Amino acid sequence: MAFDNNRGFGRRPQPKFRVREDNEFRPQNRENSEGERREFKPREGFSGERREGFRPKPRFEQKPQDTSRAIQDGIVPAVGDADAAPQVAVGGIKEVTELLTKSPMQVHRVLFMHQSGNPKLYELQKLAKRAHVHVQQVDSKILNSYATPNHGVVALMNEKELLVWEDVREEFFTAVDKGERKLIAVATNIEDPRNLGACIRSSLALGVDILLLPAKGMCGITPSVARTSAGALEKMRICRPNNLEAAVGELKMAGYQILGLDADTETNLADFKFSDQAVIAVGGEDVGLPPFIKKQCNAILRIPMMPEAHSYNASVALSLGLYEYARLRIK
Structure with a gap:
């Protein structure tokens, strides 16, 4: 086989583009005469006009x-x-x-x-x-x-005035030295306003002194919360500390019992002995207690439940935990 310096060994020149005989743009395949523009033919069923009242869909x-x-x-x-x-x-x-x-x-x-x-x-x-x-x-x-x-x-x-933690925390710190009973509820990761409204209603009914909510990461105090609370919103003391983890830590250092409610634990709520100063915390149904609350808990308590059920609603769980404390401590 001959060797060509220009083409290389055994290599045949290839056309840059494949020529198709059925190409409609080749002169011999054009149906129209020279210089005549082809008429645009829209696809079948297509109307070039917008229907009346049509508006482009917004972002x-x-x-x-x-x-x-x-x-x-x-x-x-x-x-x-x-x-x-x-x-x-x-x-x-x-x-x-x-x-x-x-x-x-x-x-x-x-x-x-x-x-x-x-x-x-x-x-x-x-x-x-x-x-x-x-x-x-x-x-x-x-x-x-x-x-x-x-x-x-x-x-x-x-217009509901939320308390500032720095303004009220001293009241709860001194309660330990005075031997006063203080019950604090903490609700986290609750996204349903009706669920939060039920937590507020139960907190007021069962003697909670203040309800602590995180500053971020859950629903706000909306009209749905107000209606579900059945008037309890205006009477309940509510605070959203800028740093809920730090606030709970301060209460623990002051001598409060930090208690979490969770299904994945062996300690039964009914068998637990509460102190006079306690914090009862609950998380959302899907997320549960956040880690920064769990790590500060003196105990994580389980509410008795039939095996067929998966979990309690957050407001129901908080209500049961608060009721157990009230049953033993409030006469």
């Missing part, structure tokens, strides 16, 4: 939500609704930014104007999500019904 984050649904679904509460928790509406980009930066636990929802196109509102929406505050897109009429001017954003805050 997910810009899609307005149905504001006519019931309040218990956690949607925007109707203005002046008798079942809604008393709330304050704060409008304006600067004002809402300050609230989300300094006091995010006081805000339970931020309303944004639908399709505003304002980049500042987009950044503010990301700030609200980082603070675990619910956001919602609504039209301008709903925003204006809460606050004017609002510059496209309104924050909804509860």
